[in-house]
Amino acid sequence: MRTHAQEGRPRGARRFVPIIPLLAALTAPEAAAQGAARGATLFTQRCATCHTVGEGDRVGPDLHGVMERRDEAWVTRFITSPGEVIDSGDAVATELLARFNGIRMPDQQLSPEERAALYAFFRDCTQKGLGGCKPSPAAKMGTDATPEEIARGRRLFEGTEALAKGGPACFGCHDVRGVGVAGGGTLGPNLTFTFARLGERGVRPALAKLDTPMMGALYAKAPLEEEEQYALKAFLADASRDGSKPRADRDFFYLGLVGALAVLGFMGVAFGAASKRGLS
Template sequence: MRTRVLGGRPRQERRLVPIIPLLAVLGAPAAMAEGARPGAQLFTQRCATCHSVGEGDRIGPDLHGVLERRDEAWVTRFITSPGALIDSGDPVANELLSKFNGVRMPDQSLTDSERASLYAFFRDCTQKGKGGCKPSPAEKMGTDATPEEIARGRRLFEGTESLKNGGAACIGCHDVRGVGVAGGGTLGPNLTFSFARLGEKGMRPALAKVEGPMMGALYAKAPLDEEEQYALKAYFAEASRDGSRPRADRDFFYLGVVGVAAALGFIGVVFASPSSRGKS
């Protein structure tokens, strides 16, 4: 028979009840951050061209604190069909249209789970404060790169620009169509169509965590930073645009040419020496 105390609850139950809400409070920030991660990726891919979160207005408004300024139902209506909301005469939507030079945001077809993750990202950013939620540059779409970003990716691949953490240049083990005079290395696979093969979702983690028996050892203490990851992804995306097959391995051909030239040069030096002239 259990002993009861005033209030009618078992002594053991009274000890546990206050712990449950305490654990919920302690775990809330971590749960919010975890739920915000897919929203951060979605924002970078779908929204970051026109909006920032805490870095000021761009083509559209800064979205830091948007769910505190606006009702969530209104934000959902606006995201789903901005034009319809504007044409309905909604005063806030029309004020935004006027403020941002008449630029109409295109309709965004998001699933309920995508929208929930995006809202979790916005709330997490609000909790962190302005400037605490800058999206990773590595998460931007490789196909959205500028010519300068693509050119930097090629320099990093070829090794004409050093990697920040001292990692080895990709060209030592890999080739990409048109790179270098003699092409790249053949120890690893040809990466000309790596972006087409892996896609955006596969390429991003592949560059963030370079794995494999050899590559893992090379980059374990020299990982690519986020901007390097993006530049290389941009370069691979550009290389994949041309669907033609890369040229066959050229290393042996060029090495043969260099070898013949060196041999002829050596023979010329020998026969031009004074000792060889004296003997003839």
């Protein structure tokens, strides 16, 4: 015998309500993976200068397993205002301060969504185990590059160091202040101020995708490796630091100089040949 509540419920509701938790269960892993991926990027951009996940202590502690060692509410308080937690006399914060030579972590202004993504990344790393969650080298901030990384980016741009998968050097189509004797190519835009214009968020995906019509054709079968993406980004970030405009006549001056030397060389060869004929 049906109860009144069952008879009063619409048939459609009885049929479809159970599907909602099923859909949630099916989409939860994908959402968690997306959150962890975003958290990995945030970690590399905001945390990796001082911390690692599974590679040992750096300026601050290794954060592998941090969400298991600490309560989430405590982690949130500490990330938001480390100094306040330390000054409150918190035992864990005081121990960390002493352990890492009195260095205080700066406040991190993260939105609730960004913190959730970062926590998803930490939990994902714990599940993968030590060494299974190393962030992408391409996600490191271009402005944090070492002189060696910048120098490698310049070599890759100019083509003096070949790209691992055989793609053409940027120099053939693009110019950047100070590269080459006569500058780079003019088929593509001048990239001197690209990093200043697009920033980290624009340059990093552009180097990863290379999906403009021309670059898509050139690099479809020869994409840049992550280390190459980072080196080129570092070079472009360094080039953007000088805000003055490149000299417009630089290419013409050097091309004229090279042309004059070529003409003089040809005249020398011709004069030498004429002299030999005169002596014979």
